[in-house]
Amino acid sequence: MHQSFLHRPVLLNQSLDHLAVQPGGNYLDGTLGGGGHGRKILEASSPDGKLIGLDRDPEALAAARENLSIFGDRVLFFERNFSELADIMADISFDIHGVLLDLGVSSPQIDRPERGFSFQGDGPLDMRMGNSSLTAQEIINEYQPAELKRIFWEYGQEKFSGRIARAIVQAREKDRITTTGHLAEIIKSTRPEMPTKTLSRIFQAIRIEVNDELGSLKKGLQAAVDILASGGRLVVLTYHSLEDGMVKGLFRQAADPCTCPRHLPYCGCGKKPIIKIITRKPVLPDDDEICQNPRARSAHLRTAEKL
Ligand SMILES: C[S@@+](CC[C@H](N)C(=O)[O-])C[C@H]1O[C@@H](n2cnc3c(N)ncnc32)[C@H](O)[C@@H]1O
Structure with missing residues (x-):
């Protein structure tokens, strides 16, 4: 196990059950991280199933290479954004029987102050998962107050939001804001008792903007549905309501794409469902898992099957 990449996979058994992993099947993990879910997929698809593993974070990918090395050429690694799934698959000729997206950040990303994701340690205001150019520092120091x-x-x-944006703009007139600690102090100064929730929400918002997380998700979900073979499963784990709402909405639309007015007695638009929704309600972690891994508490798992 890669010693500096410790991440406990969330809803692990449930993800495997929902992917319906078969021996000899081919799977794609779009958020490989340290390879926690990936390892289980490889074990369940033994002896010759394949895993295509993507992560936009080079550190995560290096850890996954080490952690999954025993599986040899059954794993293909790509340092890419899952929004580029369609391009990646253009060069791969085998069918894909399941896609997993375990969204958000990994524990090592959050826990290392030098990555700049967390208000708990002091580090540079960065928050990039991969090698994109926009950093949290640019957003905080250069975005207009309204933005x-x-x-x-x-x-x-x-x-x-308004009060916090104003405090940031006032502070940056004096000095450029370059660290997570400085930003946290500015946010805290806006209320006598600052709840941790507010700090989490503001840091989450900046992270989503830095990494264009919702834009990537929209493209990635569409591409995942497209690349799946008939009967293949798409399993998505989300960690906040914006992501979950997007997954739910896209699943609904792909399961019922008809755009005809509801009062029409028959369908005239001819749009056919491309997936079947497996989870009417999301699967949530139980108390035991939340107790062992508090970061699992907001997880929602949704599954669809390609028709
Ligand atoms: C919650 S962790 C995944 C952990 C993994 N399932 C495991 O068990 O080790 C999410 C990972 O997805 C990656 N990631 C997030 N958004 C991505 C995107 N759009 N494209 C590729 N990787 C992404 C992050 O860099 C992070 O390593």
Whole structure:
């Protein structure tokens, strides 16, 4: 096990059950991380099933290469964004029987202050998962006040978005804001008792903007449905309501794409369902899992099957 990449996979058994992994099947993990889910997929698809593993984070991919090395050429690694799935698959000739997307950040990303994701340690304001150019520092120091307020509100659903945006703009007039610690202090200064939830929401909002997480998800979900073989499963684990809402909405639309007015007695648009929804309600972690791994508490798992 790669010693500096410790991440406990969330809803592990449930993900495997929902993927319906078969010996000899081919699977794609779009968020490989340290390879926690990937390892189980490889074990369940033994002896010759294949795994295509993507991650946009080079550190995660290096850990996964080490952790999955015993599976040899059964794993193909790509340092790519899952929004580029269609391009990646253009060069791969075998059928894909299941796709897993375990969204968000891994524990090592959050826990290392030098990655700049967390308000708990002090580090550079970075928050990039991969090698994109936009950093949290640019957003905090260069976005217009209204833009800051919008991302805090839209991506963090934080009701004090305006007040926090104003405090940031005032502070940056004195000094450029370059560290997570400095940003956390500014946010804390806006209320006498600052709940941790607010800090989490603001940091989450900045992270979503830095990594264009919702834009990637929209493209990735569509491409995942497209590349699946008939009967293949798409399993998505989300960690906040914006992601979960997007997955739910896309599943609904792909399961019922008819755009005819409801009062028409028959369908005239001819659009056919391309998936069947397996999870009417999301699967959630039980108390035991949340107790052992508090980061699992917001996880929602949804599954669809390609028709
Ligand atoms: C929750 S972790 C996955 C952990 C993994 N399932 C495991 O068990 O080790 C999410 C991973 O997805 C990666 N990631 C997030 N968004 C991505 C995207 N759009 N494209 C590729 N990788 C992404 C992150 O870098 C992170 O390593």
